[in-house]
Amino acid sequence: MIDISDIEAAAKRLSGISVRTPLLRNFELDQIAGGVVLIKPECLQVTGSFKIRGAYNRLRQLSHEQAKKGVVAWSSGNHAQGVAAAGGLLNIKTAIVMPEDAPRAKLENTRKLGGEVITYDRYSGDREAIARGIAVDRDAALVPSYDHEHIIAGQGTVGLEIAQDAAALKLPPDQVLIPCGGGGLSSGSAVALKDRFPDVFVYPVEPADFDDTARSLELDTRVSIEPAARSICDALQTPMPGELTFAINRKLLQKGLTVSDDEVRHAMRFAFRNLKLVVEPGGAVALAAILSAKVATADTTTVIVLSGGNVDIDLFAEIQAEPN
Amino acid sequence: MIDISDIEAAAKRLSGISVRTPLLRNFELDQIAGGVVLIKPECLQVTGSFKIRGAYNRLRQLSHEQAKKGVVAWSSGNHAQGVAAAGGLLNIKTAIVMPEDAPRAKLENTRKLGGEVITYDRYSGDREAIARGIAVDRDAALVPSYDHEHIIAGQGTVGLEIAQDAAALKLPPDQVLIPCGGGGLSSGSAVALKDRFPDVFVYPVEPADFDDTARSLELDTRVSIEPAARSICDALQTPMPGELTFAINRKLLQKGLTVSDDEVRHAMRFAFRNLKLVVEPGGAVALAAILSAKVATADTTTVIVLSGGNVDIDLFAEIQAEPN
Numbered sequence: 001m002i003d004i005s006d007i008e009a010a011a012k013r014l015s016g017i018s019v020r021t022p023l024l025r026n027f028e029l030d031q032i033a034g035g036v037v038l039i040k041p042e043c044l045q046v047t048g049s050f051k052i053r054g055a056y057n058r059l060r061q062l063s064h065e066q067a068k069k070g071v072v073a074w075s076s077g078n079h080a081q082g083v084a085a086a087g088g089l090l091n092i093k094t095a096i097v098m099p100e101d102a103p104r105a106k107l108e109n110t111r112k113l114g115g116e117v118i119t120y121d122r123y124s125g126d127r128e129a130i131a132r133g134i135a136v137d138r139d140a141a142l143v144p145s146y147d148h149e150h151i152i153a154g155q156g157t158v159g160l161e162i163a164q165d166a167a168a169l170k171l172p173p174d175q176v177l178i179p180c181g182g183g184g185l186s187s188g189s190a191v192a193l194k195d196r197f198p199d200v201f202v203y204p205v206e207p208a209d210f211d212d213t214a215r216s217l218e219l220d221t222r223v224s225i226e227p228a229a230r231s232i233c234d235a236l237q238t239p240m241p242g243e244l245t246f247a248i249n250r251k252l253l254q255k256g257l258t259v260s261d262d263e264v265r266h267a268m269r270f271a272f273r274n275l276k277l278v279v280e281p282g283g284a285v286a287l288a289a290i291l292s293a294k295v296a297t298a299d300t301t302t303v304i305v306l307s308g309g310n311v312d313i314d315l316f317a318e319i320q321a322e323p324n
Numbered sequence: 325m326i327d328i329s330d331i332e333a334a335a336k337r338l339s340g341i342s343v344r345t346p347l348l349r350n351f352e353l354d355q356i357a358g359g360v361v362l363i364k365p366e367c368l369q370v371t372g373s374f375k376i377r378g379a380y381n382r383l384r385q386l387s388h389e390q391a392k393k394g395v396v397a398w399s400s401g402n403h404a405q406g407v408a409a410a411g412g413l414l415n416i417k418t419a420i421v422m423p424e425d426a427p428r429a430k431l432e433n434t435r436k437l438g439g440e441v442i443t444y445d446r447y448s449g450d451r452e453a454i455a456r457g458i459a460v461d462r463d464a465a466l467v468p469s470y471d472h473e474h475i476i477a478g479q480g481t482v483g484l485e486i487a488q489d490a491a492a493l494k495l496p497p498d499q500v501l502i503p504c505g506g507g508g509l510s511s512g513s514a515v516a517l518k519d520r521f522p523d524v525f526v527y528p529v530e531p532a533d534f535d536d537t538a539r540s541l542e543l544d545t546r547v548s549i550e551p552a553a554r555s556i557c558d559a560l561q562t563p564m565p566g567e568l569t570f571a572i573n574r575k576l577l578q579k580g581l582t583v584s585d586d587e588v589r590h591a592m593r594f595a596f597r598n599l600k601l602v603v604e605p606g607g608a609v610a611l612a613a614i615l616s617a618k619v620a621t622a623d624t625t626t627v628i629v630l631s632g633g634n635v636d637i638d639l640f641a642e643i644q645a646e647p648n
Contacts, residue, residue, distance in 0.1 A: 022346040024368055027409070043600040044348055044365075085351065105597065273429065276367040276633030278600040309600030317641035 001247065002149050004195040007156035007188060010057040014157055017089065018053050019045050023165045023303070028274050033290055033297035036171055040162055043279050043309025047109070049235075050158050050185060050307055051075075051082030051145075057154030058143050059086045067092045071143045072135040074098070074127040076234050077106025078308050079145040084115030095140070097131045103234060103280075103312045122237070146184030147242030156188025162303050163196035173200050174300040177257065177286035179307040180204030180213050181236040183245030189305070190252035203295060204249065205257045205285040207231035207264070213241050213249065214256025222246050232261040235282030235308055257295060259288040265319045267291055271306070272320055281315075283308035325571065326473050328519040331480035331512060334381040338481055341413065342377050343369050347489045347627070352598050357614055357621035360495055364486055367603050367633025371433070373559075374482050374509060374631055375399075375406030375469075381478030382467050383410045391416045395467045396459040398422070398451040400558050401430025402632050403469040408439030419464070421455045427558060427604075427636045446561070470508030471566030480512025486627055487520035497524050498624040501581065501610035503631040504528030504537050505560040507569030513629070514576035527619060528573065529581045529609040531555035531588070537565050537573065538580025546570050556585040559606030559632055581619060583612040589643045591615055595630070596644055605639075607632035 024039040042050040070093030087094035099122035209229035267288035286304040366374040394417030404420040411418035423446035533553035591612035610628040
């Protein structure tokens, strides 16, 4: 189990590597919420999502021997870019198993960053098994996308920055909404946030069909999604909460919130028009939760994390052209 | 003539009103530049551009009598939104003369923010004369879009923040590139930047056809653009440098840089794909100047200002769909 000192150590390692993203505000969003909304735009992070934080924190702590053999990861695309970028910075070879239907930009950028990309079929293949097979073959270390203490601590620097910057603004958060796939970002951030603000409510936000964390929190045990689940949020399609992440989340998180694809599309339009930010579907779920009133926001200070912005232009333009 | 104390006073007035936009970095941009590039994204500012800074600083200093009578402004759209928003915050009525072909989003948002919009034909009407006429009729104060000391001081807070944040990052800027229409942002920012970093080079960047500041700097006297001038940068179509702004700029700026529409379009694609920022054409000229190597960037620290992000989705999607 990680604690605040692990996250502070990760923040030190990441200094000069990851961008310290700001807390933004927007008139219209405050008005809709009837309170203060602080926006943490991790779409502005290096490689376009928060994932470099965990990946770099993990790769930086490999032994010299492990580093020489390279690493293997699996990812829908954002972790892939984070791992490839971290490998480039640390001169470590990276191989990443990705769904063949991942957004083009994610596949291309991972390759451009020097990652070796191995594709598989999202709906029939088992990406973790494929990655584990390659890791055994090459005697390479695995870089899981969420279920590892170094990954969780790295992603937790998002929560640490929110806590520090909200304190500096004299706007202590009442609640923080965090996009949730496997739970790495929410668990790490919750550790940091609860350390600084013990009474803060931290909510994971998931796509409606991929509500495994919401249901697992309700039942207090890990459950899987239905095999037929589909979502526009390619970054949040994890089948089940992580073992390590859920052990933290069951203690620190409030109930899970869920949003529909239409609510996500509306949030992406709001981000373009009002925030001038390019947010990908999975990155927009916390904003969608606020805009569709999934949690009370009147007279409170709410922080939302926009976790990524890696979306292809075709989908982006299609969504933006829809009536609001 | 304004000095640093005017800008510091403006920064105090703007505290809690304008967003303190961050300085961002991007791997790929650093690589292309062969040096450090710090990005000041004023597209993330309240109302989607830096213009709230000057407008609020001006309206905040009106006498009670003046404030009661309301104000009149002219603007291609970003200053319009800044004035309307400042009026809303200070409970001052605002009327703004805008071109009838201004981007829809700019017209709509100005109205939504409570501004009274009066349209005119960009290529035949004289917006300043129209605004002055209304101001006389209503005995209302004018809020010029650049040529006023309070406006210049307000926009100068952009330069002040850059100077402070670059110093905190221990990355003293060698050069700062600033989008230039009438010269309010560049003159105010140059005063702040030169106060903190006397040796810094400050370059105004203009659309190729609207190079009035570049040519005025070269001739050391104010000259106008050709009547046939056209540009995709709706925010930077000013006919001639301001009197007050040019008096500052001729002392503090380096030569002017210019970029073509195609270079702007490419920069907008780079911003979408790599920075995850929505930047409007006029807001992208400094980025365009870097990407098309209009100034040497190797082994230097360059700051670029992205001055706004108010672009309609049709144009944005059209530009993004073009081959790179």
